[in-house]
Structure formats: structure tokens, C-alpha cells
Amino acid sequence: MKIAVLTSGGDAPGMNAAIRAVVRSGTMYGHEVYGVKDGYKGLVEDEMILLTHQSVSGMLSKGGTFLGTSRLPEFKEIEVRQKAIDNLKARDIEALITIGGDGTYRGAMELAKMGLKVIGLPGTIDNDIPGTDFTIGFSTAVQTIVDAIDKLRDTSSSHQRVSIIEVMGRHSGDLAVYAGICGGAEFIITPENPMDKADMVAKIKKYKGEGRRHAIIVITEKILDVHALAEEITEATGFSSRATVLGYIQRGGQPCPEDRILGSRMGTYAVELLNDDIYGVCVGIRDSRMVHLPFANIIGQKRPKNELYSLVKKIS
Ligand SMILES: Nc1ncnc2c1ncn2[C@@H]1O[C@H](COP(=O)(O)OP(=O)(O)O)[C@@H](O)[C@H]1O
Ligand SMILES: O=P(O)(O)OC[C@H]1O[C@](O)(COP(=O)(O)O)[C@@H](O)[C@@H]1O
Numbered sequence: 001m002k003i004a005v006l007t008s009g010g011d012a013p014g015m016n017a018a019i020r021a022v023v024r025s026g027t028m029y030g031h032e033v034y035g036v037k038d039g040y041k042g043l044v045e046d047e048m049i050l051l052t053h054q055s056v057s058g059m060l061s062k063g064g065t066f067l068g069t070s071r072l073p074e075f076k077e078i079e080v081r082q083k084a085i086d087n088l089k090a091r092d093i094e095a096l097i098t099i100g101g102d103g104t105y106r107g108a109m110e111l112a113k114m115g116l117k118v119i120g121l122p123g124t125i126d127n128d129i130p131g132t133d134f135t136i137g138f139s140t141a142v143q144t145i146v147d148a149i150d151k152l153r154d155t156s157s158s159h160q161r162v163s164i165i166e167v168m169g170r171h172s173g174d175l176a177v178y179a180g181i182c183g184g185a186e187f188i189i190t191p192e193n194p195m196d197k198a199d200m201v202a203k204i205k206k207y208k209g210e211g212r213r214h215a216i217i218v219i220t221e222k223i224l225d226v227h228a229l230a231e232e233i234t235e236a237t238g239f240s241s242r243a244t245v246l247g248y249i250q251r252g253g254q255p256c257p258e259d260r261i262l263g264s265r266m267g268t269y270a271v272e273l274l275n276d277d278i279y280g281v282c283v284g285i286r287d288s289r290m291v292h293l294p295f296a297n298i299i300g301q302k303r304p305k306n307e308l309y310s311l312v313k314k315i316s
């Protein structure tokens with residue numbers, strides 16, 4: 001069978017491991033694997049290349065995605081998707097493996113409805129996809145954030161400051177919660193765990209009175225202006241405060257072992273699903289096992305609130 005693979009949406013460390021696994025296991029099972037450049041854009045513009053065992057050599061340890069990625073809002077239009085399907089048909093490519101986040105899943109489901117054999121793999125640092133305990137890229141991003149918190153604690157403590165650290169996650173607080181716990185944050189503010197400003201100010205005043213040298217606040221992006229919050233805290237508590245927006249550094253870097261393993265497992269599992277004539281599904285990891293679920297069961301669903309949210313309150 002001819003199989004195409006693409007990465008779409010925000011890049012995530014471990015995407016290359018997943019592509020590599022699709023190529024290596026695909027060729028092992030006798031398939032031909034084509035890499036699509038820059039996500040859905042490459043499908044529409046017919047930018048695809050045959051990938052061999054050799055083409056993915058050395059890719060396991062590389063961050064980002066060597067195929068490139070993009071956001072293509074026009075892919076919501078049926079005429080644009082039809083062009084993608086026609087390009088695949090002209091090359092006799094029967095199946096497509098997409099690696100991306102929730103938006104990529106939506107595009108994949110639409111393609112599946114149009115008759116293409118599609119499998120979705122969860123690749124995003126946000127860990128915001130239902131049906132899987134973890135997404136490819138999340139663990140590496142957590143590691144990067146923890147490293148930043150550790151460094152910010154050094155300078156906070158030296159200057160006796162409250163350090164506010166804004167992390168990514170879009171509408172999901174998982175990055176903030178996991179990294180905040182690892183970094184010993186006093187406060188973790190996320191869409192699922194809103195800020196109680198009066199309580200926070202009272203506690204920071206108390207910490208100041210106790211002579212504490214620092215406090216760490218980790219907050220998900222898009223909730224508020226962190227620099228304004230730093231000024232408010234300084235004024236209201238007398239505990240000098242500074243904010244740092246971590247930004248795109250969270251998306252880059254060498255994938256950690258967990259993401260290399262997750263990408264390798266998911267890429268191989270996707271090919272094996274196609275071998276078994278299973279498609280129209282997305283892959284997940286649940287209780288350490290590979291699973292698959294129809295796109296329709298995942299898209300638009302909410303992830304249950306992570307149980308680690310209650311841990312934060314007990315140990316901070
Ligand atoms: N409803 C949709 N129908 C078709 N394609 C979509 C839809 N939503 C998103 N996409 C495609 O998926 C791409 C990636 O989605 P995006 O939300 O940007 O990133 P991610 O997949 O990482 O969440 C979009 O740029 C668009 O091309
Ligand atoms: O790269 P852009 O377009 O600025 O998008 C930023 C967004 O991408 C992410 O890094 C990853 O999100 P996606 O996986 O949904 O693309 C979010 O955490 C962040 O909000």
C-alpha cells in the first residue's frame with residue numbers, strides 16, 4: 001500500500017520519531033511511505049516525497065519536524081480538501097497518517113468522511129487531546145519548563161522576588177500543572193484552576209512576613225497580562241515580583257526519551273492498524289497501552305480534569 005505521512009499545527013518534539021517509525025515499520029511491512037511537506041499545505045500543493053529507511057536516519061534525536069508544518073485555515077473548505085484528495089489519488093496513495101493536535105484531527109476527520117483511509121496521531125505540546133493520557137511532545141516541553149523554573153528560582157531567591165512564569169497550553173493547563181509541581185510552584189493558575197487573587201495576595205504577604213526568599217507562580221497563557229499581575233503583586237504585598245513569558249522555547253529542543261518512545265510506538269501502531277484494515281481512528285496511550293478510537297468520539301470532547309490538580313493544593 002502507498003501511505004502518506006504529515007505533521008500539522010504547532011510542531012512538537014517527538015514528531016520526527018513518529019515519522020521515522022511510520023517509515024521504518026511501513027517499509028518493513030512492504031508499504032511505500034511518502035512524506036508530505038508542511039502539513040495540509042503540502043497535500044493541497046502536491047509536495048510529497050518518497051521516504052526510505054535512509055531518509056529518516058538520525059531523526060530520532062531531532063526536535064521540530066523535518067517534514068515541516070503549517071496552519072492552513074482554508075483546509076476547512078471542501079474544495080481545498082478535494083484538491084488534496086485528488087493529489088493523493090493521482091499518486092495512488094490510499095492512506096494518510098496525520099501527526100498533530102486537535103485542529104489536525106478535525107481536518108483528518110473531514111478527509112476520512114471524503115473516503116480517505118486516515119489515522120491520526122496526537123502530536124502537540126499542549127496535552128489537550130481526549131482519548132490519550134499523553135501527546136507526543138508534552139513530556140519534553142514539561143522538561144524545558146521545569147529547567148526554566150529551576151533557573152528562575154535561583155535569581156528570584158537571590159533578589160527575594162516572586163517569579164511569575166507564563167507557559168503555553170492554549171486552553172489546557174496540563175503544561176502548567178505538571179511543570180509547576182516539578183518546579184515546586186506555590187501557585188498554579190490554569191483555565192481549569194482559576195486564580196483566587198485575594199487568597200494569593202494574602203498568602204504572598206504571609207510568605208514575606210515569614211522571611212521567605214521567593215515564591216513561584218506558574219500560569220497558563222491567555223489568562224491575563226502577567227506583567228500587570230507582577231506590578232499588582234509588588235504593590236499589594238511589598239514582595240517584589242517579576243514575570244517571564246517562556247514562549248516558543250517550549251516547543252523546541254531534542255525530544256526526551258518518553259517522547260521518542262511514544263512517537264516510535266504510535267507511528268508503528270498506526271501502520272499496524274492500516275495492515276489490519278482499520279482507519280478513521282486516532283491513536284492514544286491509555287494506562288501504558290496503545291489504543292485507537294474513532295475521530296468522532298474524540299473531536300469536541302473535553303479531557304477530564306487531571307487528578308494532579310488536587311495534588312497541587314496539598315503540597316504547595
Ligand atoms: N474544522 C477543520 N476542518 C478542516 N481542517 C481543519 C479544521 N480545523 C483545523 N484544521 C486544519 O488543521 C490545521 C492545524 O490545526 P491547529 O489547530 O492550527 O493545530 P493543531 O492541530 O496543532 O491543534 C489547521 O491549520 C487547518 O489546516
Ligand atoms: O505557533 P502559533 O501559531 O503562534 O501558536 C501558538 C500555540 O501553539 C501551541 O504551542 C501548540 O498548539 P497546537 O498544538 O494546537 O498547535 C500552543 O501552546 C500555543 O497556544
Ligand SMILES: [Mg+2]
Nearest residue numbers: 101102103124
Ligand atoms: Mg491544538
